[in-house]
Amino acid sequence: xxxxxxxxxxxxxxxxxxxxxxxxxxxxxxxxxxxxxxxxxxxxxxxxxxxxxxxxxxxxxxxxxxxxxxxxxxxxxxxxxxxxxxxxxxxxxxxxxxxxxxxxxxxxxxxxxxxxxxxxxxxxxxxxxxxxxxxxxxxxxxxxxxxxxxxxxxxxxxxxxxxxxxxxxxxxxxxxxxxxxxxxxxxxxxxxxxxxxxxxxxxxxxxxxxxxxxxxxxxxxxxxxxxxxxxxxxxxxxxxxxxxxxxxxxxxxxxxxxxxxxxxxxxxxxxxxxxxxxxxxxxxxxxxxxxxxxxxxxxxxxxxxxxxxxxxxxxxxxxxxxxxxxxxxxxxxxxxxxxxxxxxxxxxxxxxxxxxxxxxxxxxxxxxxxxxxxxxxxxxxxxxxxxxxxxxxxxxxxxxxxxxxxxxxxxxxxxxxxxxxxxxxxxxxxxxxxxxxxx
Amino acid sequence: xxxxxxxxxxxxxxxxxxxxxxxxxxxxxxxxxxxxxxxxxxxxxxxxxxxxxxxxxxxxxxxxxxxxxxxxxxxxxxxxxxxxxxxxxxxxxxxxxxxxxxxxxxxxxxxxxxxxxxxxxxxxxxxxxxxxxxxxxxxxxxxxxxxxxxxxxxxxxxxxxxxxxxxxxxxxxxxxxxxxxxxxxxxxxxxxxxxxxxxxxxxxxxxxxxxxxxxxxxxxxxxxxxxxxxxxxxxxxxxxxxxxxxxxxxxxxxxxxxxxxxxxxxxxxxxxxxxxxxxxxxxxxxxxxxxxxxxxxxxxxxxxxxxxxxxxxxxxxxxxxxxxxxxxxxxxxxxxxxxxxxxxxxxxxxxxxxxxxxxxxxxxxxxxxxxxxxxxxxxxxxxxxxxxxxxxxxxxxxxxxxxxxxxxxxxxxxxxxxxxxxxxxxxxxxxxxxxxxxxxxxxxxxxxxxxxxxxxxxxxxxxxxxxxxxxxxxxxxxx
Numbered sequence: 001x002x003x004x005x006x007x008x009x010x011x012x013x014x015x016x017x018x019x020x021x022x023x024x025x026x027x028x029x030x031x032x033x034x035x036x037x038x039x040x041x042x043x044x045x046x047x048x049x050x051x052x053x054x055x056x057x058x059x060x061x062x063x064x065x066x067x068x069x070x071x072x073x074x075x076x077x078x079x080x081x082x083x084x085x086x087x088x089x090x091x092x093x094x095x096x097x098x099x100x101x102x103x104x105x106x107x108x109x110x111x112x113x114x115x116x117x118x119x120x121x122x123x124x125x126x127x128x129x130x131x132x133x134x135x136x137x138x139x140x141x142x143x144x145x146x147x148x149x150x151x152x153x154x155x156x157x158x159x160x161x162x163x164x165x166x167x168x169x170x171x172x173x174x175x176x177x178x179x180x181x182x183x184x185x186x187x188x189x190x191x192x193x194x195x196x197x198x199x200x201x202x203x204x205x206x207x208x209x210x211x212x213x214x215x216x217x218x219x220x221x222x223x224x225x226x227x228x229x230x231x232x233x234x235x236x237x238x239x240x241x242x243x244x245x246x247x248x249x250x251x252x253x254x255x256x257x258x259x260x261x262x263x264x265x266x267x268x269x270x271x272x273x274x275x276x277x278x279x280x281x282x283x284x285x286x287x288x289x290x291x292x293x294x295x296x297x298x299x300x301x302x303x304x305x306x307x308x309x310x311x312x313x314x315x316x317x318x319x320x321x322x323x324x325x326x327x328x329x330x331x332x333x334x335x336x337x338x339x340x341x342x343x344x345x346x347x348x349x350x351x352x353x354x355x356x357x358x359x360x361x362x363x364x365x366x367x368x369x370x371x372x373x374x375x376x377x378x379x380x381x382x383x384x385x386x387x388x389x390x391x392x393x394x395x396x397x398x399x400x401x402x403x404x405x406x407x408x409x410x411x412x413x414x415x416x417x418x419x420x421x422x423x424x425x426x427x428x429x430x431x432x433x434x435x436x437x438x439x
Numbered sequence: 440x441x442x443x444x445x446x447x448x449x450x451x452x453x454x455x456x457x458x459x460x461x462x463x464x465x466x467x468x469x470x471x472x473x474x475x476x477x478x479x480x481x482x483x484x485x486x487x488x489x490x491x492x493x494x495x496x497x498x499x500x501x502x503x504x505x506x507x508x509x510x511x512x513x514x515x516x517x518x519x520x521x522x523x524x525x526x527x528x529x530x531x532x533x534x535x536x537x538x539x540x541x542x543x544x545x546x547x548x549x550x551x552x553x554x555x556x557x558x559x560x561x562x563x564x565x566x567x568x569x570x571x572x573x574x575x576x577x578x579x580x581x582x583x584x585x586x587x588x589x590x591x592x593x594x595x596x597x598x599x600x601x602x603x604x605x606x607x608x609x610x611x612x613x614x615x616x617x618x619x620x621x622x623x624x625x626x627x628x629x630x631x632x633x634x635x636x637x638x639x640x641x642x643x644x645x646x647x648x649x650x651x652x653x654x655x656x657x658x659x660x661x662x663x664x665x666x667x668x669x670x671x672x673x674x675x676x677x678x679x680x681x682x683x684x685x686x687x688x689x690x691x692x693x694x695x696x697x698x699x700x701x702x703x704x705x706x707x708x709x710x711x712x713x714x715x716x717x718x719x720x721x722x723x724x725x726x727x728x729x730x731x732x733x734x735x736x737x738x739x740x741x742x743x744x745x746x747x748x749x750x751x752x753x754x755x756x757x758x759x760x761x762x763x764x765x766x767x768x769x770x771x772x773x774x775x776x777x778x779x780x781x782x783x784x785x786x787x788x789x790x791x792x793x794x795x796x797x798x799x800x801x802x803x804x805x806x807x808x809x810x811x812x813x814x815x816x817x818x819x820x821x822x823x824x825x826x827x828x829x830x831x832x833x834x835x836x837x838x839x840x841x842x843x844x845x846x847x848x849x850x851x852x853x854x855x856x857x858x859x860x861x862x863x864x865x866x867x868x869x870x871x872x873x874x875x876x877x878x879x880x881x882x883x884x885x886x887x888x889x890x891x892x893x894x895x896x897x898x899x900x901x902x903x904x905x906x907x908x909x910x911x912x913x914x915x916x917x918x
Binding site: 051055337350352353354355357358359360361362363364365366367368369370371372373374375376377378379380381382 | 509511815817830832833834835836837838839840841842843844845846847848849850851852853854855856857858859860861862
């Protein structure tokens with residue numbers, strides 16, 4: 001049975017007809033794309049009946065149409081302010097409206113042992129190693145992953161060889177600029193770190209205000225034994241941007257993933273991070289904050305599965321919603337049989353600053369092993385009047401006192417961001433984003 | 440952990456204490472469900488026309504609904520046509536003295552001596568046997584203060600207007616799949632009405648028991664507490680051992696008007712199935728209370744040790760200003776039992792408060808989930824909620840899950856949730872054992888301490904029973 005053919009689904013079907021998908025002609029790829037498209041048309045967009053989409057309704061989105069791509073993307077001027085320098089020696093990769101821009105990127109400066117290719121290039125030159133990634137279907141696919149399978153044109157294919165420690169951070173910038181029509185793009189990335197390799201990635205989402213577009217990003221991160229990845233997402237996309245991101249991470253023995261996120265922009269920004277702690281002693285830590293106003297909607301899903309022995313996960317999220325903003329947080333810790341000695345924690349605190357804002361938080365534990373410890377906590381509240389009074393009694397004006405407190409509330413999630421310059425940059429972004437009513 | 444073979448043997452041979460079948464003649468409708476069954480059921484119960492129509496309307500809605508699948512439960516499809524929707528002892532009792540002696544014996548075995556309990560413990564008992572209410576004690580004493588405590592069928596006949604005014608106003612016919620089914624075919628249950636300003640002079644109690652095979656029990660309870668009244672209601676449940684799964688789909692509605700206080704306590708000990716997961720009751724219950732008036736309070740306390748599958752979320756709708764909702768729960772699962780239980784607190788009025796304490800214990804191969812919703816609506820100024828969920832796991836093959844949902848739409852609300860899951864601490868066990876306490880006793884003591892906070896909320900005689908039930912249910916789980 002076909003789901004109702006909404007304008008959105010129709011526009012995606014049209015996009016699939018465009019003869020510009022890289023690697024088309026490869027039999028296995030064409031067939032995988034066709035299957036995925038068919039499955040998407042049947043299933044449609046995820047519905048609120050799906051527990052992972054319970055608080056993010058896509059009804060409005062389903063009535064919109066998006067162009068298959070932005071034809072001018074390769075030529076558009078990018079204002080320098082949109083390409084912030086996070087660290088002097090960072091290697092930069094820039095995508096403008098979903099198109100890789102070699103003129104703005106410096107990925108050829110990566111050190112020996114690390115190799116980065118845009119997906120389109122990898123599909124032209126060596127498609128076979130990507131077959132396992134793009135040729136498969138997954139039972140956990142939802143409407144957007146299926147769309148991504150059907151329509152992905154670009155992405156980052158990054159491999160770091162065993163033992164390679166990349167010192168300079170890799171800076172991936174996604175720029176959204178206004179085009180003639182609202183476009184949708186689908187990026188598929190793969191980041192693989194070999195044994196004992198180490199890398200830091202900074203992912204920026206920036207964009208022009210008022211530029212409406214849909215970015216659908218699907219990433220796979222694979223960390224082999226003892227590999228370490230530091231991953232920081234700074235999202236200051238334009239006010240009309242729709243960002244749907246999903247990341248599947250798999251960690252081998254004693255591998256480490258440090259994840260930081262600052263979600264400030266976009267109209268609808270969703271990030272689903274799935275972490276599979278498959279190897280023994282694998283560690284995952286996540287720190288993140290969102291500050292919303294206007295009609296912004298942010299949805300963060302952190303789904304951690306402990307499978308290896310003595311695995312550790314620990315997450316700390318802060319949310320601030322003002323105006324008509326709506327923040328959604330879902331943190332699930334699942335402990336599979338055999339994950340003895342595992343420890344998992346998920347903590348989420350939120351501030352609700354306006355009568356029209358809403359917070360929906362949902363920590364969850366699914367425990368199938370007994371030699372484990374799992375905790376979670378969540379709160380929704382407001383600034384402490386006593387603390388405000390204290391600050392005012394010390395001569396700090398109310399407005400400044402409130403800003404100070406909100407900033408301090410979120411700042412704990414910035415601890416541990418490396419390098420320090422990036423941490424300061426995030427702190428400044430956070431301060432600039434503090435709710436309107438306090439400005 | 441080492442266990443003596445003797446202990447294991449003793450534990451294995453322990454059987455479900457309430458699993459006997461009473462051999463009395465009963466009158467049942469043949470299995471199957473259609474509009475005629477409902478008309479026949481309604482006719483047997485001598486119900487007025489409006490009631491029959493109400494049931495039929497619910498049935499028509501139910502036909503359009505599908506069973507929910509979001510709960511963390513594994514269960515096969517239920518054949519609703521294979522169930523008999525009415526079963527009653529053939530000799531209808533007119534008074535307590537006429538009650539079939541075999542029935543009374545059943546209740547004695549269960550530990551509900553009707554006469555004794557009514558008089559000694561000051562508890563008025565309404566016993567529901569399969570589908571009809573067989574005896575109701577201490578009614579006269581209650582009638583003196585204006586309290587109505589009778590079976591639902593009697594209430595429909597004799598207090599029709601009251602029932603009509605309140606029935607389905609808290610749990611509407613189409614609320615969910617099982618509530619719609621219940622609305623169509625509910626057989627009996629309790630009806631309680633506490634008039635304005637009355638403090639009910641004794642604890643009211645109902646004991647439910649499923650006896651006949653192939654029957655479903657669809658109990659419907661309605662409690663109305665008028666302005667400034669106070670009532671405490673206890674409910675206990677058991678069922679005999681059978682190989683097939685039996686269905687229990689109850690609806691309980693509580694209405695608390697201004698300054699009223701309702702305390703509803705449940706000890707649920709339906710047959711949980713055997714060690715291999717065969718048989719047992721499917722317990723799909725919709726319980727909801729509405730604090731309709733200002734300053735009202737509803738407290739749910741539950742001890743859930745039975746049933747093969749429990750699917751139950753006693754909820755509070757806090758509509759009145761300054762109303763309070765509380766939920767205290769102990770859910771224990773062993774062998775192949777599955778429980779998905781919790782609560783919903785819907786804050787609508789100003790200055791409303793809710794408190795949730797949930798203790799989950801899973802053993803054997805069971806799955807135990809807490810699922811709770813705290814919702815603060817836009818106008819619910821200064822709403823407060825605190826939720827505490829703790830779970831312990833006993834054994835390697837069980838699962839324990841926590842799914843809290845918090846939806847907050849008012850910036851003056853404070854909502855807090857915390858949860859932990861772990862196994863019984865080795866340090867605590869070691870300490871007890873070093874003091875010469877056996878392993879089973881030590882676990883039992885630790886579990887008892889873990890649940891204390893909830894047991895404190897139970898009326899005294901129930902607390903004793905609950906404690907015993909936990910001990911019995913846990914036996915065989917340690918090793």
